[in-house]
Every structure is written in C-alpha cells, then in structure tokens.
Amino acid sequence: GAVVSQHPSWVICKSGTSVKIECRSLDFQATTMFWYRQFPKQSLMLMATSNEGSKATYEQGVEKDKFLINHASLTLSTLTVTSAHPEDSSFYICSASTEFGRPQHFGDGTRLSIL
Amino acid sequence: QQQVKQSPQSLIVQKGGISIINCAYENTAFDYFPWYQQFPGKGPALLIAIRPDVSEKKEGRFTISFNKSAKQFSLHIMDSQPGDSATYFCAASIEGYGNKLVFGAGTILRVKS
Numbered sequence: 001g002a003v004v005s006q007h008p009s010w011v012i013c014k015s016g017t018s019v020k021i022e023c024r025s026l027d028f029q030a031t032t033m034f035w036y037r038q039f040p041k042q043s044l045m046l047m048a049t050s051n052e053g054s055k056a057t058y059e060q061g062v063e064k065d066k067f068l069i070n071h072a073s074l075t076l077s078t079l080t081v082t083s084a085h086p087e088d089s090s091f092y093i094c095s096a097s098t099e100f101g102r103p104q105h106f107g108d109g110t111r112l113s114i115l
Numbered sequence: 116q117q118q119v120k121q122s123p124q125s126l127i128v129q130k131g132g133i134s135i136i137n138c139a140y141e142n143t144a145f146d147y148f149p150w151y152q153q154f155p156g157k158g159p160a161l162l163i164a165i166r167p168d169v170s171e172k173k174e175g176r177f178t179i180s181f182n183k184s185a186k187q188f189s190l191h192i193m194d195s196q197p198g199d200s201a202t203y204f205c206a207a208s209i210e211g212y213g214n215k216l217v218f219g220a221g222t223i224l225r226v227k228s
Contacts, residue, residue: 004158006158032213032214034215034216041221041223042220042221043204043218043219043220043221044159044204044216044218046215046216049213049215057213093158093159095158097214101210101213101214102147102149102164102208102210102214103149103161103164104149104161104214104216105161106151106158106159106160106161107158108156108157108158109156109157109158111156
C-alpha cells in the first residue's frame with residue numbers, strides 16, 4: 001500500500017521550455033503533497049507543500065513563478081518548471097501523506113535535464 | 116534549531132556486520148523521527164519511524180534507538196547485507212509545523228560481501 005507514482009521519470013528539454021511533472025497517489029487520498037529537489041550526493045531540499053484545493057506554500061528562496069504547483073485533486077499534484085534553464089536541472093521528488101500527515105510516502109523522482 | 120545532524124557521511128561494513136548511523140537534533144518540539152533508504156535514481160523509501168515516547172523500535176533487521184535526554188537517535192542494521200547498500204537519511208518533523216520533514220545530510224552505506 002501507500003504507492004506514489006511520479007511521471008515522467010526522466011525528461012530532457014531545451015532551455016526556455018516549460019516542463020510538467022505529475023505526482024499521483026495510487027492507493028490512498030493524499031491530503032498533503034510535498035515537492036523536493038535533490039542535487040547529486042546531497043540531501044532532499046523541501047521546495048513547497050501543497051494541500052488539496054489550496055495554494056501551495058513555498059519554502060524561503062523558492063521562486064513561486066518558476067515552480068508552479070497545482071494540487072487539484074486528492075490523488076494528483078503537478079509541478080511545472082517554467083522557462084527552464086540549465087541551473088534548474090536536478091532530481092525532483094514528490095511525496096504524499098494522508099490527513100494524518102505521517103508518514104510521507106515518496107515517488108521515484110524525476111530527473112530533469114535542461115540543455 | 117531546525118537542523119538534524121547525521122553521521123557518519125559514509126560507512127563500510129562487512130556482510131553480516133552491524134551498521135550504525137547516528138542523528139542528533141536541537142529542537143525539542145520534534146515529535147516524529149523516520150528513517151528513509153534511498154537507492155540511486157530512486158525516491159526515498161520509509162524504513163522505520165519512532166516517536167519520542169518510545170526508546171526503541173525494531174522492525175526486522177532494522178532498529179531505531181532513541182535517547183530523548185541526549186536528543187539523539189540512531190539506526191542499527193543487523194546482519195547487514197550487500198542489498199542494504201544505499202543512502203540512508205534520518206529526518207524529523209513537528210506535527211504543528213505541517214509535518215514538514217527536516218532531513219539529515221545522509222549516510223552512504225556500502226556492505227562488502
């Protein structure tokens with residue numbers, strides 16, 4: 001149980017384009033979803049928290065207009081990287097939790113490469 | 116105060132040995148302490164978690180020891196296997212703080228066969 005699916009697993013795109021990453025909870029209703037960024041050999045850095053039907057709460061230093069998060073249903077959240085540039089290349093991981101908040105279940109991540 | 120300090124950075128253990136990873140925190144408001152295992156190119160997977168009212172929790176070969184007074188907790192992997200080779204992250208969260216996880220820096224474990 002508690003499966004979180006993330007799609008795509010790997011995406012390569014040109015600088016200036018926008019990329020959408022989907023995060024789905026397959027067997028539970030995710031009241032809260034979290035988006036993380038991870039650089040090679042580093043820990044996870046929380047980017048934002050989203051609750052279903054509400055605007056996302058972004059961590060300090062994360063550009064809201066660059067990283068658009070939508071949590072329109074209890075099973076789906078999306079992260080759109082707008083006007084992506086090479087410095088946005090990273091491993092993006094989502095997690096989801098029920099109304100109890102714990103534990104967080106993670107997706108398998110999306111490796112984003114901007115050329 | 117929101118940091119979780121994890122050590123060691125990397126660890127090499129012989130097959131069958133015990134792997135021990137330690138974490139320390141400052142904020143006594145933390146009330147939930149999970150451990151995650153991450154393989155290369157994958158997302159973290161929850162291994163085991165503990166709350167501060169319990170001093171030890173065991174699940175299979177994985178045990179969390181928790182020392183509330185010292186503000187430390189550790190993961191013990193008994194009978195370590197090559198398949199346990201991965202990066203391990205400790206984390207902590209506060210229920211009233213949106214359950215946001217604060218992660219340690221991670222420990223790269225290699226189990227030699």
